[in-house]
Amino acid sequence: MSSLSCEDFFYLLGVIHVNVKEKINTLEKKLKAALASVENQAQLQEIKAEFLGKKAEISQFMKHMKDLPDEERPAFGQMVNEAKKRFSDLIEAQREAIKKAELDALLRKETVDVTLDAPDYTLGSTHILNQIIEEIEDLFIGMGYLIKEGPEIETDELNFEKLNLPKDHPARDMQDSLYIGNETLLRTHTSPVQVRTMLAYGGEKPVKIICPGKVYRRDDDDATHSHQFTQIEGLVVDKDTTMSDMKGTLLAVARHLFGPDREIRFRPDYFPFTEPSVEVDVTCANCDGKGCNICKQTGYIEILGAGMVNDKVLKMSGYDPKIYQGFAFGIGVERLAMLKYGIEDIRHFYTNDLRFNKQFKR
Numbered sequence: 001m002s003s004l005s006c007e008d009f010f011y012l013l014g015v016i017h018v019n020v021k022e023k024i025n026t027l028e029k030k031l032k033a034a035l036a037s038v039e040n041q042a043q044l045q046e047i048k049a050e051f052l053g054k055k056a057e058i059s060q061f062m063k064h065m066k067d068l069p070d071e072e073r074p075a076f077g078q079m080v081n082e083a084k085k086r087f088s089d090l091i092e093a094q095r096e097a098i099k100k101a102e103l104d105a106l107l108r109k110e111t112v113d114v115t116l117d118a119p120d121y122t123l124g125s126t127h128i129l130n131q132i133i134e135e136i137e138d139l140f141i142g143m144g145y146l147i148k149e150g151p152e153i154e155t156d157e158l159n160f161e162k163l164n165l166p167k168d169h170p171a172r173d174m175q176d177s178l179y180i181g182n183e184t185l186l187r188t189h190t191s192p193v194q195v196r197t198m199l200a201y202g203g204e205k206p207v208k209i210i211c212p213g214k215v216y217r218r219d220d221d222d223a224t225h226s227h228q229f230t231q232i233e234g235l236v237v238d239k240d241t242t243m244s245d246m247k248g249t250l251l252a253v254a255r256h257l258f259g260p261d262r263e264i265r266f267r268p269d270y271f272p273f274t275e276p277s278v279e280v281d282v283t284c285a286n287c288d289g290k291g292c293n294i295c296k297q298t299g300y301i302e303i304l305g306a307g308m309v310n311d312k313v314l315k316m317s318g319y320d321p322k323i324y325q326g327f328a329f330g331i332g333v334e335r336l337a338m339l340k341y342g343i344e345d346i347r348h349f350y351t352n353d354l355r356f357n358k359q360f361k362r
């Protein structure tokens with residue numbers, strides 16, 4: 001620099017000055033062009049680094065400051081800083097524009113078209129057997145009964161012996177059983193829950209229970225037989241329980257299930273755990289008792305077995321038959337459902353064919 005004259009120096013500085021100004025203009029045009037095609041924040045960051053980063057041309061200009069005379073420096077510095085500010089504003093404006101475009105795109109994508117049909121969700125519903133159990137439970141809870149359950153694997157003693165079915169009793173043939181061990185089996189009926197409850201009550205308290213649950217028989221499955229089906233047991237034991245209490249209760253069940261105009265009748269039957277025992281028939285809801293195909297022209301349909309609890313059963317479970325009497329009944333849930341809805345094959349209950357199940361949606 002010392003070889004240059006004063007004029008040269010100013011001339012030189014003037015050139016630099018002018019060049020810097022031009023350079024800034026060119027850069028600004030380039031920046032604007034680059035920004036025009038930017039599509040996302042990442043690209044914008046690259047451009048920011050290129051035009052405003054440490055290695056950017058505009059950042060290099062400041063290094064020339066020291067070559068300028070004192071009075072030129074403020075103007076030069078101001079010019080470069082103003083340019084930087086403009087570049088930065090351009091970039092930030094573009095950043096806002098990209099943000100807005102991204103948000104607009106997202107909103108467009110997530111727009112909910114409320115005029116479209118809703119997807120067809122399939123709602124499940126309670127199985128028809130459980131519906132009938134619930135209906136019967138509701139009725140009995142309303143009459144002050146408790147719901148009791150027992151195990152499906154039962155002892156021979158509770159399933160048979162304490163129900164007056166000793167080992168050599170011929171009535172055991174009525175219930176071909178599925179034994180698990182010498183003394184354990186899959187319960188053949190819900191009647192053992194009677195025994196369990198009476199034993200638990202210790203021969204003291206009155207009993208008023210119903211016991212729904214699964215039972216098992218060694219049957220070949222066909223339209224009317226299943227190796228597993230559902231029963232509801234009922235038991236009332238108290239000091240003044242009579243057969244007319246039983247009749248009134250079972251009439252209420254029949255009317256609850258088959259309609260308010262139904263009547264019932266008792267036919268003598270035999271169960272080892274009740275004496276006397278009866279089969280209960282209800283007047284046919286289809287023909288109102290006049291006789292039709294469903295009731296086989298009899299006007300009646302058999303719905304359950306019942307009876308006055310056998311003295312021996314009361315005694316074996318700790319109740320004194322001189323003080324306590326009781327009645328009991330056993331309802332086959334599948335049979336009820338088949339009668340009520342005209343279902344011709346018991347296997348429909350277990351195969352889970354939706355065409356069947358859906359017909360009983362509540």
Ligand code: DAH
Nearest residue numbers: 189274305306307328329330
């Ligand atoms: N346990 C009998 C069965 O499975 C049904 C039954 C009949 C239960 C009469 C009772 C009753 O409590 O009194 O066939």
